[in-house]
Structures are given as structure tokens and as C-alpha cells.
Amino acid sequence: MDRAVTLLSGGLDSYLSTAVAKQYHEVVLALTFNYGQRAANQETKAAQKIAKLWRIKHQVVELPWLKSLGENALTHTTTLLPRFSDLEKLKDKKATEKSAEAVWVPNRNGVFLNIAASFAESLGATTIITGFNREEAATFPDNSSDYVHRLNRALELSTLLYPPKVKSYVQEINKKEMVAKLIELDLPLDNFWSCYEGKEKMCGVCESCARTLAAFKANDLSEKISHRF
Numbered sequence: 001m002d003r004a005v006t007l008l009s010g011g012l013d014s015y016l017s018t019a020v021a022k023q024y025h026e027v028v029l030a031l032t033f034n035y036g037q038r039a040a041n042q043e044t045k046a047a048q049k050i051a052k053l054w055r056i057k058h059q060v061v062e063l064p065w066l067k068s069l070g071e072n073a074l075t076h077t078t079t080l081l082p083r084f085s086d087l088e089k090l091k092d093k094k095a096t097e098k099s100a101e102a103v104w105v106p107n108r109n110g111v112f113l114n115i116a117a118s119f120a121e122s123l124g125a126t127t128i129i130t131g132f133n134r135e136e137a138a139t140f141p142d143n144s145s146d147y148v149h150r151l152n153r154a155l156e157l158s159t160l161l162y163p164p165k166v167k168s169y170v171q172e173i174n175k176k177e178m179v180a181k182l183i184e185l186d187l188p189l190d191n192f193w194s195c196y197e198g199k200e201k202m203c204g205v206c207e208s209c210a211r212t213l214a215a216f217k218a219n220d221l222s223e224k225i226s227h228r229f
């Protein structure tokens with residue numbers, strides 16, 4: 001088994017991807033980034049819980065400068081988070097594009113992955129796990145397999161001793177399929193945090209919550225997750 005570093009935000013996607021990755025890699029480190037996002041504390045708590053469950057060393061990387069680059073709804077409460085109270089709105093491409101723009105943090109995943117590559121190379125880890133998936137890639141180009149492919153080419157040149165490859169074990173599936181896999185693997189449903197807000201419970205109306213709710217609903221499993229909202 002090769003060594004791997006996982007980007008564990010504590011959300012559904014990275015939770016599941018890391019669960020599958022554990023079958024193929026020795027996951028030596030889980031990284032969570034605090035860039036001043038609304039949900040930073042909840043995401044860190046969720047990631048700590050997951051890392052503890054699987055006995056993976058966990059580290060929080062502080063990136064305060066990322067928030068200072070400009071206002072967006074993910075890091076600034078003064079900017080309104082788009083609401084998806086009606087799950088049908090998820091099918092409206094204009095609405096999801098508008099939401100993506102509202103929560104966009106400049107080159108966030110590019111920064112995360114290059115930081116992860118430094119950790120990976122220093123630890124002799126040749127894989128970096130992410131939770132990129134088909135559903136998010138439809139709106140976010142930095143979740144796409146094309147991005148991963150091109151980044152991996154760049155990492156071959158920006159690292160020397162242990163060139164790592166970025167890999168997501170949920171890259172080709174959507175959230176409905178991810179929930180089915182979560183249930184199949186019998187993973188605890190209280191461990192992840194998939195909400196842009198950082199309140200006591202997940203808000204249920206931000207795009208991330210809406211996608212999670214829709215995925216459970218599509219599997220006829222709404223009752224399994226309703227207590228989290």
C-alpha cells in the first residue's frame with residue numbers, strides 16, 4: 001500500500017472518498033483548511049471526528065489571507081448565501097451557476113492541493129485524496145477530472161522526490177450514488193458536516209445542504225438524515 005494524504009473538509013464527499021481510499025492506501029495524514037469560512041469550526045470538528053474514528057493523524061492548516069482577498073458568501077456573513085429551499089431549484093443551471101459565483105473563493109482548491117502536495121512529498125505519500133465528484137464538477141471546474149488530470153501533470157514537475165497524484169474515489173459518481181455507497185459501507189451518518197453555515201445544525205437550505213437532502217431523498221432515506229437539520 002502506498003501512503004496517502006487526504007483533504008478532509010469533513011463534508012460528505014471527502015468523508016466517503018477517504019473511506020474508500022483506506023482500502024487501497026495507508027492514509028497517513030488528514031488536512032483540514034481554515035480559511036475563515038462560516039463553517040470552519042463545524043468542518044474541523046467533523047474532520048477531527050472522522051480522523052479519530054479511523055486513527056488518521058489530523059492537522060488544521062490556517063489560511064487567514066484567503067478570506068482577506070475579497071467578499072464572498074462562504075467567508076463573509078455580510079454576503080447572502082443563495083437559498084435552495086425548493087430542491088427543484090438544483091436543476092436550474094442558472095441558479096446553481098449564480099450560487100457557485102456567490103461562494104467562490106479565488107483558486108481555493110488550487111491552493112489546497114498544492115499545499116497538500118508539499119505535505120505529501122515530505123511524507124513520502126504518493127496519493128492525495130479529494131472528494132471531487134461528478135455532481136459538483138458540473139458547476140465547479142476545479143472539481144473536474146480534467147482539472148485533476150492537468151494538475152497531476154503539473155505536480156510531476158513541481159515535486160521531485162515523491163511526485164504525488166491527486167485522486168478522488170467519488171470522481172465519477174453523483175451525490176445520490178454517494179449516499180447509496182455511504183449506506184453500503186455502513187458509515188456513521190453523524191460524522192460529516194455538509195453545510196456552508198456554521199450553526200448548531202446544518203441549515204437545510206444552502207446549496208450544499210440541498211444537494212445532501214436531495215441525495216438522501218432520491219434513495220428514499222430522508223428519515224435517516226432529517227435529525228441533522
Ligand SMILES: [Zn+2]
Pocket residue numbers: 194195196197202203204205206207208209210
Ligand atoms: Zn446548509
